[in-house]
Amino acid sequence: MARGIYIHIPFCHQICNYCDFNKFYFKHQPVDEYIEALGQEMALATAKYPKHFRHIDTIFLGGGTPTALSPKQLDKLLTLIQMYIPLESVTEFTSEANPDELSADKLQVLFDGGVNRLSMGVQSFDQGLLQKIGRTHSNEHVYETIALAKKIGFHNISIDLMYGLPGQTMAQWQDSLGQALALDLPHFSAYSLIVEPKTIFYNQYAKGKLHLPTEDLEADMYDVLMQQMELQGLQQYEISNFAKAGFESGHNKIYWDNDEYAGFGAGAHGYLAGVRYSNHGPLKKYMDAVLAGELPIVQQHTVTQTEKREEQMFLGLRKTEGVVHKIYEEKFQAPMTVHYPTVIENLVAKGLLEHDHKGIRLTRKGRFVGNEVFQQFLLED
Structure with missing residues (x-):
């Protein structure tokens, strides 16, 4: 039985230098057709596995960047979700967001469509570091968007931060932490930079042009992170996640509990009926499969009992409760x-x-x- 649903929106107006997710520049892409294909995939999956979609706890819109869509496109997407997924049992409906893309119209469409949690990619409050990693927003975008979201009715707001960035100093990290915590939000995620293949940073690293903090400095940054979160009354419930009581990410806990979830969209991954699967990544292959009336799965693997035990251990140990x-x-x-x-x-x-x-x-x-x-x-x- 699926506890959660992940929906992948693979479009971005700007590609970040560290990102290795399945993504495409927004311009000249068949965005409207892709949204229709998502609806078709949801229709196919829920018809084939009706028992797995009777009681869904969480929905997560990820990417790419869901907020790269226009208000009209977001409304169409949310309408299709409501058409095929029973929302009565959904307690957490998250959308990832970029601070400089969340207009009042988009926020209202998300709120009216059932989204009750925002996860914003802030990463840093240092404008120089933001430019280095390929982000386009400013601190003012962050402050204005959070204020606007609260005014519309969003109270469950999380922001992502990153440390171990190229050239990042401890002073820069402490400053970003301070500015983030001053927002008094109920949830924060903080990740160290991992240089992944097929990214801009990976190419720079291979050429010796990416200068990263030492392992010791990165460990010190993590230590400061844990100290500051604790001082602000935010509980560390997972290696990289901190929350006020009752605001832990329900969707991510599905992953760490090693429970099942459905993945929809190009390049999405899922875990249903003991099978881990991934969808076609290229848009054409994904859309052609769906339009032919087939689930767009490119790889699948039936998880053995030994693998289930291993996953239970290394995923579960990410949580503070273990x-x-x-x-x-x-x-x-x-x-x-x-x-x-x-x-x-x-x-x-x-x-x-x-x-x-x-x-x-x-x-x-x-x-x-x-x-x-x-x-x-x-x-x-």
């Missing part, structure tokens, strides 16, 4: 200590994991080397 004994045993009919006896014992001895009657979780020390911890739970089938 992996809960009771939930693990309900899913796999055995304690996790049976499947990972020495792994857990060794990580506890190194001070990277805590282990008690509730479950296991990363220590504060373990959060700095999370990926190294997660790798210990990847066993051969």
